[in-house]
Amino acid sequence: MKTLTSNLHFNFMGRRKLAMIFSITLVVISLASLVTRGLVFGIDFTGGTLIEVGYTEDVDLESVRNELAANGFADAQVQQFGTPRDVLIRLAPREGIKSSELSDKVFQVLSKRSPGKVELRRVEFVGPQVGDELTEDGALAVLVSLIAILMYVAVRFEWRFALGSVIALVHDVTITLGFFSIFHIEFDLTVLAAVLAVIGYSLNDTIVVFDRIRENFRKIRKGDSEQIINTSLNQTLSRTIVTSLTTLIVLIALFVIGGEVIHNFSLALILGVVVGTYSSIYVASSAALMLGVSKADLMPVQKEGVVDDMP
Amino acid sequence: MLNQYPLWKNLMVVFVLAIGLFYALPNVYSQDPAIAISGVRGAVVEQSVKDKVQEALGKAGITAKEVEDKGSSLLIHFSSTTDQQKAQKVIAEVLPETVSYALTTAANVPGWLLSMGGKPMNLGLDLRGGIHVLIDVDMDAAIKEKVEAYTGDVRATLRGKKIRYLTVKADALGINIKFKDAATRDKAEEVLGNEFRNLGVETLDADGGYLVRLTLPPTEIRSIKKFALQQNITTIRNRVNALGVAEPLVQQQGDRRIVVELPGVQDPTQVKNILGATATLEYRLVDTEHDALDAKNTGKIPPGSRLYTVREDGRPILLKKRVIVTGNQITDAASGFDQRSGSPMVTVNLDSKGARRMRNVTIDNVGKPMAVVFKENRVVGRDADGKPVKRLVEDVISVANILEPLGARFQTTGLDSPQEAHELALLLRAGALAAPIDIVEERTIGPSLGQENIDQGLNSVLIGLLAVMIFMVVYYKVFGLFANAALLANLVLIVAILSMLQATLTLPGIAGIVLTVGMAVDANVLIYERIREELRVGSTPQAAIHAGYEKAFSTIMDANVTTLIAAIVLFSIGSGPVKGFAVTLAIGIVTSMFTSIVGTRALANLVYGGKRVKKLAI
Numbered sequence: 007m008k009t010l011t012s013n014l015h016f017n018f019m020g021r022r023k024l025a026m027i028f029s030i031t032l033v034v035i036s037l038a039s040l041v042t043r044g045l046v047f048g049i050d051f052t053g054g055t056l057i058e059v060g061y062t063e064d065v066d067l068e069s070v071r072n073e074l075a076a077n078g079f080a081d082a083q084v085q086q087f088g089t090p091r092d093v094l095i096r097l098a099p100r101e102g103i104k105s106s107e108l109s110d111k112v113f114q115v116l117s118k119r120s121p122g123k124v125e126l127r128r129v130e131f132v133g134p135q136v137g138d139e140l141t142e143d144g145a146l147a148v149l150v151s152l153i154a155i156l157m158y159v160a161v162r163f164e165w166r167f168a169l170g171s172v173i174a175l176v177h178d179v180t181i182t183l184g185f186f187s188i189f190h191i192e193f194d195l196t197v198l199a200a201v202l203a204v205i206g207y208s209l210n211d212t213i214v215v216f217d218r219i220r221e222n223f224r225k226i227r228k229g230d231s232e233q234i235i236n237t238s239l240n241q242t243l244s245r246t247i248v249t250s251l252t253t254l255i256v257l258i259a260l261f262v263i264g265g266e267v268i269h270n271f272s273l274a275l276i277l278g279v280v281v282g283t284y285s286s287i288y289v290a291s292s293a294a295l296m297l298g299v300s301k302a303d304l305m306p307v308q309k310e311g312v313v314d315d316m317p
Numbered sequence: 318m319l320n321q322y323p324l325w326k327n328l329m330v331v332f333v334l335a336i337g338l339f340y341a342l343p344n345v346y347s348q349d350p351a352i353a354i355s356g357v358r359g360a361v362v363e364q365s366v367k368d369k370v371q372e373a374l375g376k377a378g379i380t381a382k383e384v385e386d387k388g389s390s391l392l393i394h395f396s397s398t399t400d401q402q403k404a405q406k407v408i409a410e411v412l413p414e415t416v417s418y419a420l421t422t423a424a425n426v427p428g429w430l431l432s433m434g435g436k437p438m439n440l441g442l443d444l445r446g447g448i449h450v451l452i453d454v455d456m457d458a459a460i461k462e463k464v465e466a467y468t469g470d471v472r473a474t475l476r477g478k479k480i481r482y483l484t485v486k487a488d489a490l491g492i493n494i495k496f497k498d499a500a501t502r503d504k505a506e507e508v509l510g511n512e513f514r515n516l517g518v519e520t521l522d523a524d525g526g527y528l529v530r531l532t533l534p535p536t537e538i539r540s541i542k543k544f545a546l547q548q549n550i551t552t553i554r555n556r557v558n559a560l561g562v563a564e565p566l567v568q569q570q571g572d573r574r575i576v577v578e579l580p581g582v583q584d585p586t587q588v589k590n591i592l593g594a595t596a597t598l599e600y601r602l603v604d605t606e607h608d609a610l611d612a613k614n615t616g617k618i619p620p621g622s623r624l625y626t627v628r629e630d631g632r633p634i635l636l637k638k639r640v641i642v643t644g645n646q647i648t649d650a651a652s653g654f655d656q657r658s659g660s661p662m663v664t665v666n667l668d669s670k671g672a673r674r675m676r677n678v679t680i681d682n683v684g685k686p687m688a689v690v691f692k693e694n695r696v697v698g699r700d701a702d703g704k705p706v707k708r709l710v711e712d713v714i715s716v717a718n719i720l721e722p723l724g725a726r727f728q729t730t731g732l733d734s735p736q737e738a739h740e741l742a743l744l745l746r747a748g749a750l751a752a753p754i755d756i757v758e759e760r761t762i763g764p765s766l767g768q769e770n771i772d773q774g775l776n777s778v779l780i781g782l783l784a785v786m787i788f789m790v791v792y793y794k795v796f797g798l799f800a801n802a803a804l805l806a807n808l809v810l811i812v813a814i815l816s817m818l819q820a821t822l823t824l825p826g827i828a829g830i831v832l833t834v835g836m837a838v839d840a841n842v843l844i845y846e847r848i849r850e851e852l853r854v855g856s857t858p859q860a861a862i863h864a865g866y867e868k869a870f871s872t873i874m875d876a877n878v879t880t881l882i883a884a885i886v887l888f889s890i891g892s893g894p895v896k897g898f899a900v901t902l903a904i905g906i907v908t909s910m911f912t913s914i915v916g917t918r919a920l921a922n923l924v925y926g927g928k929r930v931k932k933l934a935i
Contacts, residue, residue: 058766060763107589109585109759110585125763125765126761127762127765127766128760128761128763129585130759130760131756132757132758133453133755133758135453135757136757136758143890147887147890147895151886154886155883158882159879195895196895198895199895199899202883202887202895203832203887206879206880206882206902209879210836210879210880211876213872213876214843214875214876217872217875217876221868242846244849245842245843248792249836249839249843251788252785252788252789252839252842253835253836255784255835256777256781256782256784256785256832256835257831257835259780259781259784259831260777260828262777263776263777264777264828264831265773265824267443267770268824271825
């Protein structure tokens, strides 16, 4: 097992054209889907009412739909949530009735139909205005964290690396969002949190690789940039894989047994970790290389940040 | 010698862990479902009531797990939520109106731990069930109302100074007053400028007329908004307290929103009704010609008067039926001290209409007492089904003598303490909502779903943790064990810090913890891979450990700082669930740096340091 990943000499950079074509294809497909199909936003963003009810026995969705339609809720989306006993009902914001009263009305209809057998498990109501603000805040959060990270990396490393890491991040976020768009998976607040966590994670990976590249640029005398980057990627490969693996282990645990509410959250993270691992190898480093990063850029002018006595 | 920690460093690791264990400890104790019984508005629960409650529970065959007598209140623990709900019905029937009860949870944390500040983490609504409501305050309406109040004041002022005006028109941002000629206009400008110093006053020649325009400057608009928000928060807080919910949260969010979180409440309809209700206040003259006690005993209430009770001491009082002013006419109330006597007082501001009425009435009644009546649709108890019983409650909160004719601004003195003055001012302001409110977000989580969320969350943490630990031992042998110890310590520290901060643990928060578990091992992976590399190039085991930790440090630092940046951005921009995730993620990053760098090094040094080691089990 120990030798599994030691002394590897994959020619990562040699295949960077292929990787680039792959990445660009994915990004283009994602963007195309995002533009044409868009995202299925949850009520956190669109506003509306979401009601989760639990029945004491399995319930027929069609009859629930009919009952709601008969009482003026023809637009209600009814779906199973986790088990055949749990039902999720979504209502778009509507004129006339105060949205905050919608949930009460729906629950009354349902409990009249099967008295004593239905329990109100969860109600979420978000006003359209709050939803709009959230969309803006969410976009702002992604943007601000990207800029903050760009600045940090530019200060700690070099602008080409900073740009490389941000290109990788944009790549990861676009593909993750694209996946949600293509497969029509609901994008709610928890998924947004996951996307932001993906930014943090993917960056973590990228930084580790960059750190090694910087070290090798200063240490290894022979070889051009491409060779040194290749060496660095190989040296950090085992770490990259092990960390991705451990993170994936817990994420899969979360995905499988964490419950319906955080299902999409864990899905977004799993996707992000996979894409992020790939991008830290292929996208970030190739981008830095293509931007023309070279030894001279990273030779220490003075001693790099004094690190105090080691732990 | 390589790889030996100085004593202080080892001690520090032990110390941090000990503190962590101590503060994490309260979370181990189970939480009982409980009912808290307390007096309305801080009143003391009488011994007779306590006895009555216990007797009623005994009769209904419900055994309380523990009864905590806290002097002024009572906390009854139950062994199950079924018992708690049964007991709720029983208790609701026997409690007098002055005593309220609330469903809550009570931790079984031993006293010595509590006395040293050990408290369990708060569970978020998604984990314990309850209602979260986001309320939007209609600021435009608040400003419009204020402009209207000013319009009345302007008319009154001009009339008072005998300046004739043609029209007074209010719009969204100010008031236009039209005059017949320039001379009157200029005079009015001077008068109004003196009277309304907080407004912008300018002359305007438009529509072929002579106009004075009063505008609300930005500072005034800000203060109106601030006042509207503050007053609505106060009002809502009072109402929430009347609901009888344990640990309610009423908090400002942004500059026009109010968050209300009510754990354990299961009836959103009731909550929404009560939050949106309106309470009012009235000033009335006291009927001094008839004896109130007599009227109460005989039931013969003089015509033109009504019987009330004084809130403080419950004594009856007769008030004139005619209302002088109502709470809608109060524009502000503040507590302070009387400059002459130094005694506590409350300053009340009325709008122009109220001021005129107040003056007309008080001018004829100097020396006579006047009373403040508080009217509210209050929940006075619950019926057998647990449904709230609402009743219009009217009681007298203050009686004071009229010392001189009163106008737009007057003082109520004769209060016992600054505290009382403060409360009265609050009540005067809290009587009604300052501006209309709208519920813009609501999240209700049923209690069974809450428990499910806890179980699923904990299970995923445990299983994820276990899987990672197995992997680490298989892949890194003895060093894997070090990493696992660090992982557990990290978990303890996260829980300890969340408990110390009294932060709220939510489901996304648990997800954050799960994620840190995955990422916490990253630091160790980095270090161990370095050590392996060093060994591969022929370093001695001791040198490899040393170099591994040293070289990995800056990498770990950079990687974690960037993730921390993302967490901080999430926290500052995100709301509700996102915040919960960001908090645990950020705490996890910091604690994992400590445990996986300092912690594992201490272990490695302990096992390998200072000895001749031929081979490392890595």
